[in-house]
Amino acid sequence: MRESLWKSVLQLRQNSPLVHNITNYVVMNNTANALLAAGASPIMAHAHAEIEEMVSICGATVINIGTLDEYWIESMYKAAAKAQQLGKPWVLDPVGAGASNLRNTTVAQLLKYKPTVIRGNASEIMALANAGGQTKGVDSTHQSVEAVASAKWFNENTGAVVCISGATDVIVSANQKILIDNGDVMMTKVTGLGCIATALIGAFVASEPDNATEATAAAMALLGIAGEIAVQKAEGPGSLQMHLLDKLYNITEDEFNTYLKVTIEND
Numbered sequence: 525m526r527e528s529l530w531k532s533v534l535q536l537r538q539n540s541p542l543v544h545n546i547t548n549y550v551v552m553n554n555t556a557n558a559l560l561a562a563g564a565s566p567i568m569a570h571a572h573a574e575i576e577e578m579v580s581i582c583g584a585t586v587i588n589i590g591t592l593d594e595y596w597i598e599s600m601y602k603a604a605a606k607a608q609q610l611g612k613p614w615v616l617d618p619v620g621a622g623a624s625n626l627r628n629t630t631v632a633q634l635l636k637y638k639p640t641v642i643r644g645n646a647s648e649i650m651a652l653a654n655a656g657g658q659t660k661g662v663d664s665t666h667q668s669v670e671a672v673a674s675a676k677w678f679n680e681n682t683g684a685v686v687c688i689s690g691a692t693d694v695i696v697s698a699n700q701k702i703l704i705d706n707g708d709v710m711m712t713k714v715t716g717l718g719c720i721a722t723a724l725i726g727a728f729v730a731s732e733p734d735n736a737t738e739a740t741a742a743a744m745a746l747l748g749i750a751g752e753i754a755v756q757k758a759e760g761p762g763s764l765q766m767h768l769l770d771k772l773y774n775i776t777e778d779e780f781n782t783y784l785k786v787t788i789e790n791d
């Protein structure tokens with residue numbers, strides 16, 4: 525697994541897949557920059573008139589419910605339906621699930637189109653599974669391990685790979701858990717790093733569509749390691765953003781393998 529994760533990073537740089545994002549106003553620019561830095565090619569698009577073409581030409585679609593409104597919700601349904609129809613990978617970020625009825629009903633409808641991967645923090649994943657998760661806005665009030673039962677339920681019932689992010693990122697797929705212990709707590713003081721994690725999953729899954737579990741693990745490892753290294757130069761959240769973007773771009777094999785903390789648990 526260690527060697528294959530770095531190979532995935534190199535493969536992403538080489539393949540430079542086009543990644544379609546319907547994401548929120550808060551993170552749109554940072555997300556596009558993070559995708560570029562890692563080697564992917566982003567396009568942000570939500571107009572009804574072009575959404576199906578976008579899904580068709582891209583390697584993967586990322587749907588992030590961060591700043592919903594009625595028009596965008598329709599865009600999301602159209603995109604997810606098209607991806608399912610074409611058998612293209614698509615990734616769901618249920619930002620703030622549990623915080624409002626609008627978010628809950630939108631996510632419930634989106635789940636019917638069978639996302640390839642779902643990535644959220646522990647409170648969001650627990651809220652999705654109706655496990656009593658209380659979401660404090662977009663931030664988690666739970667540890668990632670607390671959401672494992674909910675993630676397993678989703679994996680078994682929808683087939684989606686489920687990634688719970690946090691101090692430990694937990695990737696749940698059939699009969700397996702991958703735990704990634706990279707990252708730094710300062711990353712919770714920069715908005716949009718969870719959204720970037722999801723967008724990177726979209727990029728890796730577009731680059732290697734036949735292995736969504738490894739693609740997800742590679743994305744989370746890359747973000748966590750880049751964040752951990754970036755924190756060493758950062759004076760606070762402002763410069764962390766800048767150094768993180770640089771590290772997504774220039775991370776080396778040596779750095780990746782020195783920092784990587786990955787554990788695999790087979791059920």
Ligand SMILES: Nc1ncnc2c1ncn2[C@@H]1O[C@H](COP(=O)(O)OP(=O)(O)O)[C@@H](O)[C@H]1O
Pocket residue numbers: 644645646662663664689690691692693706707708709710711712716717718719721744747748751
């Ligand atoms: N307490 C923490 N310690 C170390 N790294 C963290 C911690 N919380 C989050 N991270 C890092 O930030 C990334 C984004 O996760 P998270 O904060 O859970 O997303 P969100 O912004 O959606 O709530 C994680 O994948 C991890 O690398």
Ligand SMILES: Cc1ncsc1CCOP(=O)(O)O
Pocket residue numbers: 548550551590591619662714715716717718719720
């Ligand atoms: C603050 C905020 N409000 C709506 S979307 C958003 C960004 C959330 O980003 P992340 O979940 O990656 O921290």
Ligand SMILES: [Mg+2]
Pocket residue numbers: 619620644645662718719
């Ligand atoms: Mg989030």
